[in-house]
Amino acid sequence: MPYINLDGIDLRILNALQADARLTNQELADRVGLSPSPCLRRVRRLEREGFIRTYRAVLDRESVGLGLTVFVDIKVEKHSRENAASLQEALAAMPEVVACHMVSGSADFIAEIVVSNLKAYERLLTEKLLTLPMIGDIRSNFALSRVKSDAALPLTHLKREGTRQEPDC
Structure with missing residues (x-):
């Protein structure tokens, strides 16, 4: 790095x-x-230099009719580089997926999905997610309330003055 x-x-x-x-x-x-x-x-x-990637407005989800947030744990059916890449590409193409991470643990990916309501999530699940052949298992976790979202990145780990800083390894 x-x-x-x-x-x-x-x-x-x-x-x-x-x-x-x-x-x-x-x-x-x-x-x-x-x-x-x-x-x-x-x-x-x-x-x-890429420190600032973009500028945008952060919208209020409920105000624009996206009142349901679902965190979806996804397991890949047959672990391979191709399946993981295909799944990443498919999830990145879905506008309802606002964040997605490859993770370790019981799931391979965790996707944050925003939709208008439970019926909209059911449609997304049955018409898009479950049609992907590389998915082996899906677990849905419904957000009851948002405690913190869209927070600024904490930059306190960087030196405040002067010289170059190597990241912690």
């Missing part, structure tokens, strides 16, 4: 943008203690 080359100002920029990506460059510069031109150069560098 490459060195992480962030200084204290970079970290302040990243934290400020995670809190509010709609800040103008002037507002961001004021918050991090820079003039606008160097601030914009740093933001562009952070984007170019």
